[in-house]
Structure formats: structure tokens, C-alpha cells
Amino acid sequence: MPLLRIDGVAKRFGAVRAVDRLSLDIRRGEFFALLGPSGCGKTTLLRMLAGFETPDEGAILLGGDDIAQVLPHQRPVNMMFQNYALFPHLSVRDNIAFGLKRARMPRAEIATRVAEMVALVRLEGLEKRKPDQLSGGQRQRVALARSLARRPEILLLDEPLAALDKKLRESTQVELMELQRRLGMTFIIVTHDQEEAMTMADRIGVMDQGRLEQVATPRKLYEAPNSRWVAEFVGDINMLEGEVGPGDAGRLAIATKDAGTIVAAAPPDPVKQALVFVAIRPEKVKLSRRGPASDTAGTHTINRLEGIVIEVSYLGGFTTYKVKLDSGAVLKSSMANTARLDVDAYSVTQRVVAWFTPDDCVVLEQ
Structure with a gap:
């Protein structure tokens, strides 16, 4: 039985359905991320879990008990807000102790618990400082310690790293992951940052217009999206539209409008529509001056598309290229910079061959 079961939950604000009969199971000890564009309903769902909003329909079951009508301070759930509050x-000490004092915990137990939290988030020596005497990262740790002080069964995090700079955000992600594993607690984080969700979460739920579009591990979500919308939302992708033709040995020949015939691996479920989309991640698209040595890689046919480089973006660890194919379509490629100098790089107006295997392609019907 899951620790948390969200069963057919809906929430409306006037004519807007912020959460649309959403169902989701979250396991004990899981780090779960809700990912989606602004206005998709992820924060509204989090606020219903915290008790700050009441669902219009459905049930929120924690350990088998429906907590949808339970007041926020009476449920074993705590929330860390985006602005830290x-x-x-x-x-620092009194901020962490605030919820414990409201719960009328004995003074000696409060002192012990606060000391535990200060050590847990590494704030020793800062207990007497006020929030305006702390850095952004330190304030974030105080808010985290205060949220954990009452030892909730579930910790809810509403974009907790949004105010931090890139370096601090990356180090704090690692700290949060280590902390969650050490405590064995269930964390549910809301974010619009895909990299953050992919880095931290055991599973990700992608939301759009109040509905869950897909729930999967980060790898499956990226490599095997279940729809065109998810494929385009999560990461960067090349999308080619075409019609399914005859294929063999687990392969489909797809006549695309912009890139000729593409041979793609057949999806696990039989394709029911004639019109499909072929999705290829940019890092799967290799570039070379003459193409691969042969048209096959083992038993796999290689798709070869010729064109001219029209854009180059150097991003340190990798370089992205936009290649205008002879057919007129533009294909994006992302290649690791394995050499210190640009001996393997391509320049604008250079003619190249873009190639990828059928297994690099994902066939989507919607």
C-alpha cells in the first residue's frame, strides 16, 4: 500500500479547473517531483496535500486515512515555501523552534530537537543570528530545518531552490538528496526546472492543465515519453511528422514530410495510426564530414541525412549545432567536446552528414 494515495482529486477556482480528477500513488521514502509549466496545477495540488486548499472532489489518503478535511497543523505533513517564510x-534557533512551541512540546525536548536540526543542516554557530544576517543558502537551510523539526511523514517543497544561484542550487540539490536518504522521509517537490527534477527525484509526474500526463523515472521520462507533448516539454528534441509504411524485424519505415524515409524502432505497442511523429534527442544525432563508415551498425540500419550547419552554440561540455537538411528541415545535434581545442568542431556553412540509428528514434502517435 502506498504511503500517499491521491484518488480522483479535483479543484476549481471559478471556471478554471486547476486540478482535474488527478490520481497518484507515492511510496514511503520516495523523492517525488511534480514538474510542469506555470499554471499547470502543481502548486495547487501541493497546497491540497498541505491542507491549505480543500479538494472539491476526491480523497487524499495518508496511510489509508483520508486527510482531505484535516486542518494543516493536525496532519503529519509539513511544507517548505518558495520564499522560506x-x-x-x-x-535561527527561534525560527526552527516555532512549530515545536505551537505544539506545546516541553522546553527541554525543544532544545534537544532544535540542536538536532541545527546539526542536521550544518548551521552550528549561527543559532543567534536573524534571517537578514544570513546568506540565501543559509536562510534556505533554516526553512528546511523548521519544516523537518516536527518530523513529518511527508515534506512538501514548493520550488525551494528557485532563489539560489546556479552553483549554490546544484550543491543544495545534493544536500537535499543526501538528507532525504538519511532520514528515509518522503519528499514531494514542485518545480518547473527540468534539470532539478531529473537530478533529485526517484520518479517524476509531469502535469499539464491540471492533469498528469506521465509518471515515470527520470530516465524513462526522457528516453520513452508517452506523448509528443511530454517529449517536447522534457528536454530538447527533434520532431519529424510522417506516415508509417511497411517495416520488418521490429522496425518501421516512416515517410516523413521533411527528411525522407526514416527507419525507426517499432514501439512496444502496435502503431494504430498512419500519421505519427518520430522524436530524436539532439545528443543521439551524430555529425560527421562523410557519415559513418557503412550504412549499418551491427544489424541496425543507419539513417543518413545531409545538410549544412547554420548555427553553432558552444556550451562548454558540449556544442549544439543546427543543420539545415537538403530537404529544408532543420535538425538539432548536441555533441560532447572531447578535445580541448576545436579540432573536432564544425563551423557555419560547413556541409555535414547527420546520422542516427533506428533505436535512437521514438515513435509517438499523439
């Missing part, structure tokens, strides 16, 4: 007039 620290009390500016209270010290």
Missing part, C-alpha cells in the same frame, strides 16, 4: 524578528 522566515520570521525576520526571530533568531
